[in-house]
Amino acid sequence: MSIAVQNIRRSFGSFAALAGIDLTVSPGRLVALLGPSGSGKTTLLRILAGLEYADPGSGRIFFDGADVTDLPPGRRQVGFVFQHYALFRHLTVFENVAFGLRVRKRRDRPNTSEIADRVRRLLELVQLPGLERRYPHQLSGGQRQRVALARALAVEPKVLLLDEPFGALDAKVRKDLRRWLRRFHDEIHLTTLFVTHDQEEALEIADEVVVMNQGRIEQVGMPQEVYDRPASPFVYQFIGDVNVLRAASDDGTVAPLGVASWDGRVYVRPQDIAVHRHPGAPGGLPAVIRHIHAAGPHVRLQLEQVHSREALEVELSRAELGELKAGVGSLVDVRLRQIHSFDNGYATGI
Amino acid sequence: MEPAVPGRLIPSAMAAFSRTLASTAPAAPRAARDPRWVRWALTAGALVFLGLFLALPLAAVFAEALRRGLAAYAEAIASSDALAAIRLTLLTAAIVVPANTVFGTAAAWAIAKFPFRGKSLLITLIDLPFAVSPVISGLVYVLVFGADGWFGSWLIDHNTPIVFAVPGIVLATTFVTFPFVARELIPLMQTQGNDEELAAVTLGAGGWQTFWRVTLPNIKWGLLYGVILCNARAMGEFGAVSVVSGHIRGETNTMPLHVEILYNEYNFVGAFAVASLLALLALVTLTLKTLVEWRHSGQAGQS
Numbered sequence: 167m168s169i170a171v172q173n174i175r176r177s178f179g180s181f182a183a184l185a186g187i188d189l190t191v192s193p194g195r196l197v198a199l200l201g202p203s204g205s206g207k208t209t210l211l212r213i214l215a216g217l218e219y220a221d222p223g224s225g226r227i228f229f230d231g232a233d234v235t236d237l238p239p240g241r242r243q244v245g246f247v248f249q250h251y252a253l254f255r256h257l258t259v260f261e262n263v264a265f266g267l268r269v270r271k272r273r274d275r276p277n278t279s280e281i282a283d284r285v286r287r288l289l290e291l292v293q294l295p296g297l298e299r300r301y302p303h304q305l306s307g308g309q310r311q312r313v314a315l316a317r318a319l320a321v322e323p324k325v326l327l328l329d330e331p332f333g334a335l336d337a338k339v340r341k342d343l344r345r346w347l348r349r350f351h352d353e354i355h356l357t358t359l360f361v362t363h364d365q366e367e368a369l370e371i372a373d374e375v376v377v378m379n380q381g382r383i384e385q386v387g388m389p390q391e392v393y394d395r396p397a398s399p400f401v402y403q404f405i406g407d408v409n410v411l412r413a414a415s416d417d418g419t420v421a422p423l424g425v426a427s428w429d430g431r432v433y434v435r436p437q438d439i440a441v442h443r444h445p446g447a448p449g450g451l452p453a454v455i456r457h458i459h460a461a462g463p464h465v466r467l468q469l470e471q472v473h474s475r476e477a478l479e480v481e482l483s484r485a486e487l488g489e490l491k492a493g494v495g496s497l498v499d500v501r502l503r504q505i506h507s508f509d510n511g512y513a514t515g516i
Numbered sequence: 517m518e519p520a521v522p523g524r525l526i527p528s529a530m531a532a533f534s535r536t537l538a539s540t541a542p543a544a545p546r547a548a549r550d551p552r553w554v555r556w557a558l559t560a561g562a563l564v565f566l567g568l569f570l571a572l573p574l575a576a577v578f579a580e581a582l583r584r585g586l587a588a589y590a591e592a593i594a595s596s597d598a599l600a601a602i603r604l605t606l607l608t609a610a611i612v613v614p615a616n617t618v619f620g621t622a623a624a625w626a627i628a629k630f631p632f633r634g635k636s637l638l639i640t641l642i643d644l645p646f647a648v649s650p651v652i653s654g655l656v657y658v659l660v661f662g663a664d665g666w667f668g669s670w671l672i673d674h675n676t677p678i679v680f681a682v683p684g685i686v687l688a689t690t691f692v693t694f695p696f697v698a699r700e701l702i703p704l705m706q707t708q709g710n711d712e713e714l715a716a717v718t719l720g721a722g723g724w725q726t727f728w729r730v731t732l733p734n735i736k737w738g739l740l741y742g743v744i745l746c747n748a749r750a751m752g753e754f755g756a757v758s759v760v761s762g763h764i765r766g767e768t769n770t771m772p773l774h775v776e777i778l779y780n781e782y783n784f785v786g787a788f789a790v791a792s793l794l795a796l797l798a799l800v801t802l803t804l805k806t807l808v809e810w811r812h813s814g815q816a817g818q819s
Binding site: 215216217238239240241244245246248250252253254255256257265266269270317318320321 | 711712714715716717718719720721722725729730733734
């Protein structure tokens, strides 16, 4: 099912949680709403589910072209998975999953054996067969998550909405579960939106990433697009690591990097910087190595530019560091292989 | 002070170190190392205190009630006035407890689950019956509904007296016992939050379905606990009821009031016989309360 959001606003007092959101999601996509806390991503998700309402008189929400703005949550055909799962603690796994079927009006309600059959298939789908009689407190975090998913799917929703689906899990389970979710989505092809503040998570599994900040959408794009061509300084800094350098020196006369920039800054990823051993060569920036972090697959160098005294973070392979033959305190020559600046707010690659 | 000659200092330091080790090695908490007589004395003191102030009076109630034998006891309870008092007490509890269960749950639900203006005022109002003396609570009803009160003459003209009649007793008891259920549920419902209810709503459940299938099962032990305490107080309330009842024998006397009247008439067996029923109620209440607390904590541990 497709989703269209038109000019949705939500304010709490004078604070605008959503400052006019427009968004279109094509059917069957897995979409990440990515942003720091307070960016409005969860509010948007809850408004889509009908758990919160947009400001009166603001925009509309359409599911498959039908206006659902004023429909209550139960009639929107959405499956919602809460951040802390919100499983019914007094009910077994079976009854949790069956809940959405049992509360239906009598004429729409499947009979007992149909319900049992459907619950069993759903638990197989989320790979939790045989746990029907357990209570939520007897399950691990990852299992609870999947029960919550099965419960949401039981009502055959047209859209699946997940609020920080991996937020309450430890690092290892998170990784396994998010890959599982990706494969799962490929099987069921349900239009899915999930909220996350973890850019790695969003970039890894989403078809499309919606980057939000301060109640606005900063950029919508495929993961690679968002990473390679950030639409704003915010996106550049939020997704991946970046060095922010001044484009001109303080008196405004010299442009050491020779770049025109709308916000007076240029952006360089740590891996887009080359380091050589010949300080003073033309075209290079002299810098001093302040720290070397060698733990992990890549080596990170903290440099300080000699002229501007700006800090610079560089990522090298272990082999490159070996060739450099430099240590803390060494004077080196830095070349920026690829820099970005924003002309009037938009990116121009150089 | 000895000079710090290395050859001598090190062994002495080692010795001090090993002494420290030896004294801390058993790692017993300090309380367990107090002299035995201190422990015994403290325990005995606590037991004597409990016995003197709790167990002895309770035993005295039963001893006094049975002093003239079982027959006299049965007779005292079976007297028509005593039976009328018991009936009135049960009737009052039968009206007050369900009413306060419903209103208390509703108030707690509104306070815990929804934001609204004046919420803290409502919480304060719920505490009001605990804060004022029960006598004042009774007097308020006399002032409002009594013969010289605001609506008193109108009510008497329309043949529905409230003060010095059963409705007054019910009203006063309701007022005094209102906080029990609400006060018990508010913190419980606040900790549980809204998520399960919202989940039910997204799954298509209506308001009543959500309440019966999700909210109520989650609060049932807390609710039961509140109901038990509310019932105990409703049956035992003296102050407020005493003011509004008028002490009409066989008509507006509840059990606590009846005990007082009999006692003032030097009918000790009768007074203590009825009192023993109230004491029994207390024991049953405490047992139920303990059972519920036990289940309740078992449930809380699960979440």
